Amino acid sequence: MNQIGKPFVQLITLMVGLLALATALVGVIGLVVYLSYSGVKLPELAPSEPEVKLTAAVEAPKPKALMDVAGIWAAPDWASVDSEPNAESIKYGKELVANTAEYLGPNGKVKKISNGLNCQNCHLQAGTAPLGNNYSAVASTYPKIRARSGQSEDIEKRINDCFERSLNGQPLERNSKEMIAMVDYMKWLGKEVPQGEKPKGVGIYEVPLMDRAADPIKGKTIYEQQCQSCHAADGQGLPKPDGSGYTYPPLWGEHSYNSGAGLFRLSRFAGYVRANMPLGATFENPLISDEEAWDVAAYVNSMDRPSRDLSADWPDISKKPIDHPFGPFSDGFSEEQHKYGPFKPIKEAKAKSE
Ligand code: HEC
């Protein structure tokens, strides 16, 4: 090694070292950001300072768990699926529920019949999350007569309801490989639930009714503080760069679910959000209050979304849910009140007439 070469090599070594350190740092920061978004609790690095509570007197009480965990439904062990004769179909069904857009969205590799949402965006963790709109009672309660259509609906029909409304798309053929797979998956999920029963933690949380109407103006503030960072100020969410769906799904506008979707009912939206949003919330650790859930629902529902011809729905109008926002109604309440509340008077009138 000559006289110039040695310091040069040292310099290179130093630079390589620095580069490695910088890469490691970026990696660690990335991991921490990823973990905190994915809801994993990070250990505290140093014992935290005793908190100085200046705002103790005005601090809002932390929302409590929405349901006691004892006896709550849990999906069968995924590892046991291989022992099923139709394991391949069940697995494909789960994949379709989780990544619907990749297969059936606007750029779907099987068919292009839906708007880019995944079933899992609303049926969380592939339809297994307690109070996350899970599929625990699908196998045990279908076919059933539904008042919305006035007909008996089987699982295939119910799945297509969500394709045509929640995914603002077209129905899937009943005998297609995809339909069979989704039905197989739902039957497998609910295989331990006795016929006719609905397990604890099924569906969506029923948020207690307020005495006042839900308020879109209050809801806008909540939206800006709690939702906008992911779902964006214009409600359009964050599409994936390759067009295969969304990192953060849209909440209104042309790419969202249509006016005939269950989530457009204020109580469904409020209940879904109360137990599951902002991302990281669960029924055990909710992050917003009942009132906030109603008001943010009102804000989102005050925005435009695709409309659907609902004239054939609810053939018996007296069966419309109290928060179905489209007339005609069998009671004397306005569309406005059916959309935002107050719902208690509507509920009381309904109870009297039944
Ligand atoms: C935008 C949200 C949303 C999306 C996306 C969505 N659903 Fe739904 N789904 C709902 C809501 C809301 C309900 C009704 C829940 C209630 O009223 O308790 C529902 C109900 C269902 C039910 C009936 C559950 C029961 O216990 O009665 C099935 C089955 C279903 N969806 C399947 C699907 C499938 C399959 C997909 C994807 C192709 C899908 N959903 C996508 C919101 C959605």
Ligand code: HEC
């Ligand atoms: C940290 C990011 C984040 C925040 C903040 C957040 N969400 Fe979400 N939201 C998501 C993701 C991701 C999904 C899809 C979940 C999945 O597929 O597992 C989702 C799904 C939804 C859905 C169902 C799918 C759809 O497109 O309609 C609704 C409704 C929703 N969020 C409402 C809200 C509301 C209201 C707030 C504020 C109170 C909120 N979210 C805050 C990330 C977020």
